[in-house]
Amino acid sequence: MAVDGREFRASMMTWLNEASAKYGSALSGEMLRNFTFRGQRIALIGQQGIRKPAGFTHPISIRTTFTPPNALPPYHDSIDGGGLETYKYRGSDPDHPENRALRACLNDSVPLVWFVGISSGVYLPYFPVFVVADDPELLQVTIAPLEGSARLHGESIVEADIRRSYAVTLAKQRLHQPLFRERVLAAYRSSCTICGLRHRELLDAAHIVPDSDSRGLPIVPNGVSLCKIHHGAYDADLLGITPDYIVKIRDSLLQEHDGPMLLWGLQRMHGKKIALPRSISSRPDRQLLEIRFEKFAKGA
Numbered sequence: 700m701a702v703d704g705r706e707f708r709a710s711m712m713t714w715l716n717e718a719s720a721k722y723g724s725a726l727s728g729e730m731l732r733n734f735t736f737r738g739q740r741i742a743l744i745g746q747q748g749i750r751k752p753a754g755f756t757h758p759i760s761i762r763t764t765f766t767p768p769n770a771l772p773p774y775h776d777s778i779d780g781g782g783l784e785t786y787k788y789r790g791s792d793p794d795h796p797e798n799r800a801l802r803a804c805l806n807d808s809v810p811l812v813w814f815v816g817i818s819s820g821v822y823l824p825y826f827p828v829f830v831v832a833d834d835p836e837l838l839q840v841t842i843a844p845l846e847g848s849a850r851l852h853g854e855s856i857v858e859a860d861i862r863r864s865y866a867v868t869l870a871k872q873r874l875h876q877p878l879f880r881e882r883v884l885a886a887y888r889s890s891c892t893i894c895g896l897r898h899r900e901l902l903d904a905a906h907i908v909p910d911s912d913s914r915g916l917p918i919v920p921n922g923v924s925l926c927k928i929h930h931g932a933y934d935a936d937l938l939g940i941t942p943d944y945i946v947k948i949r950d951s952l953l954q955e956h957d958g959p960m961l962l963w964g965l966q967r968m969h970g971k972k973i974a975l976p977r978s979i980s981s982r983p984d985r986q987l988l989e990i991r992f993e994k995f996a997k998g999a
């Protein structure tokens with residue numbers, strides 16, 4: 700069946716937006732395999748990384764399997780310091796039909812969805828992404844999360860650089876935040892590590908060492924799942940977590956008298972041990988906790 704690729708892509712991206720809003724940003728492989736377009740089931744992901752359904756001229760998506768919690772997500776080590784990611788060909792033959800189809804996305808500026816695995820069978824979709832370069836020798840293409848990474852007609856190199864670095868900053872934020880959140884929340888089974896609150900709407904993935912610091916990598920051991928109030932208190936240094944996973948409340952706050960939030964939400968948490976992820980590789984890194992705790996101790 701010949702399918703109008705443009706229409707299909709629009710329908711797929713609209714559906715992904717709606718599904719993300721309804722079910723949370725991460726979607727199960729099962730949902731993605733059961734996508735229907737005009738009454739026909741067309742899986743959005745396939746067995747292989749590059750998904751090109753029969754009858755399509757271009758692929759519709761690429762897929763990356765999940766990385767362990769203590770490893771950087773796939774996009775992080777970017778070439779040329781920007782937010783660009785390389786994506787490996789299928790196999791070692793540059794002329795494999797799927798590799799040729801991927802290359803066609805570069806020539807024809809066709810947008811793709813990039814599904815990044817956050818745990819087994821669960822994916823975070825990024826879209827649209829574009830193939831912006833091809834490297835048959837290294838058997839890979841370069842993916843950019845935003846359109847227009849290439850130099851525009853009539854644009855100077857300096858102008859192109861400014862525009863691209865801006866686009867890349869935006870793209871990195873767009874990629875970084877939701878993936879970090881999903882990975883951290885998954886490790887903590889969607890509950891606050893301090894008080895145990897289980898409402899995802901009220902939970903954040905807090906960085907232990909902030910991402911403005913070169914040590915503040917977007918990996919699970921540099922994160923904790925905190926409810927909004929504990930995240931706010933952590934960032935304001937009203938609350939600290941020791942390298943031994945013990946919650947400390949600032950002295951001055953312990954002396955105050957106020958309502959139930961202060962008493963139950965904060966003061967009673969003093970001395971409590973945080974709940975740790977089961978997987979050791981997901982637990983907070985003690986050195987990172989120490990760096991952060993020193994900052995708290997100075998202000999306390």
Ligand SMILES: [Zn+2]
Pocket residue numbers: 891892893894895896925926927928929
């Ligand atoms: Zn909490």
